[in-house]
Amino acid sequence: MLARRKFLQLSSLGLSSLPFSSFNNKQVQKPLVLSTWDAGINANKAAWKVLRNNGRALDAVEQGVMVTELERNCCVGLGANPDRDGHVTLDASIMDEFSNCGSVAFLERIKHPIQVARKVMENTPHVMLVGEGAQQFALSQGFILEKDGLSPEAEKEYKKWLEKSEYKPVINIENKKNQQAFAPTRLSNGDWNHDTIGMIALDAAGNLSGSCTTSGMGFKMRGRVGDSPIIGAGLFVDNEVGAAVATGQGEDIIRVGGSHAVIELMRQGLSPEAACKKVIERLLKIKGDQAKNIQAAIIAINKNGEYGSYCLQKGFDYAVCTSDQNNRLVSAKFLI
Ligand code: GLY
Numbered sequence: 001m002l003a004r005r006k007f008l009q010l011s012s013l014g015l016s017s018l019p020f021s022s023f024n025n026k027q028v029q030k031p032l033v034l035s036t037w038d039a040g041i042n043a044n045k046a047a048w049k050v051l052r053n054n055g056r057a058l059d060a061v062e063q064g065v066m067v068t069e070l071e072r073n074c075c076v077g078l079g080a081n082p083d084r085d086g087h088v089t090l091d092a093s094i095m096d097e098f099s100n101c102g103s104v105a106f107l108e109r110i111k112h113p114i115q116v117a118r119k120v121m122e123n124t125p126h127v128m129l130v131g132e133g134a135q136q137f138a139l140s141q142g143f144i145l146e147k148d149g150l151s152p153e154a155e156k157e158y159k160k161w162l163e164k165s166e167y168k169p170v171i172n173i174e175n176k177k178n179q180q181a182f183a184p185t186r187l188s189n190g191d192w193n194h195d196t197i198g199m200i201a202l203d204a205a206g207n208l209s210g211s212c213t214t215s216g217m218g219f220k221m222r223g224r225v226g227d228s229p230i231i232g233a234g235l236f237v238d239n240e241v242g243a244a245v246a247t248g249q250g251e252d253i254i255r256v257g258g259s260h261a262v263i264e265l266m267r268q269g270l271s272p273e274a275a276c277k278k279v280i281e282r283l284l285k286i287k288g289d290q291a292k293n294i295q296a297a298i299i300a301i302n303k304n305g306e307y308g309s310y311c312l313q314k315g316f317d318y319a320v321c322t323s324d325q326n327n328r329l330v331s332a333k334f335l336i
Contacts, residue, residue, distance in 0.1 A: 081157050210243045
């Protein structure tokens, strides 16, 4: 019934030949792209340009998050809030349909860490490069060293933070309906606080890829690295099963091996939403009462093009773009 309704909807858009094919006798919805938070809407648009032209999911997830790396955002790209010593340090990872993966961490002064992560995957025998070594590698690949220093908005936030110098991660809430519930941070330039951008996609050929890029937690200790560049924690792709990417407090996502755990649960037959829920429940069990002070969320796609998400706190939205070209925000279900 649902498939028929979808077919009718797509026929009216002249897209009926695009969206479904068969895998394991199930209809597969493809292409498809998901990304975290409301910044995902713009990121999905760039990814969709690749996917709608039968492009590879890997190119889509790279080009999608590059958009967010350039937007003003507290937690992604060189304009982001710095660590407690006043330096912006960036983490990113990428994984393709062949289980190739690459990541960078503690990378400074490079505009697109996701592109460097892809170069690590494609042009080195390694999976992860960090700090000075990652920067040196980026320069050897032709990336430009950007000027040192903070964006005007980050400079302002940092000066404000220095008044107390307290490390207090803020729970990110972007679901506008729920904003009152957790008093989200509004940056001095009027932007809402954002978080890691993570993106997963299924392309027209039925292949999966994922990406993830972040400055991590604002005002973190120098050298702190979260889940995003850790393959299996922040991101995991298994082309036979699905793809998953996480956002929120990295330390806790690492503790449950978040994204890899979701893939393994999907392998056992759980839907993307049920798999994400189980992993967030594990995290809640570990954190107990402290869970109310953190946010953690995972989004997932399976090989059939089914997708879902779960988060700890109310207020996590993710952006979904499917073959009907309807790029929309979906509110994830939550535990507490
Ligand atoms: N999830 C991003 C971080 O904790 O660094």
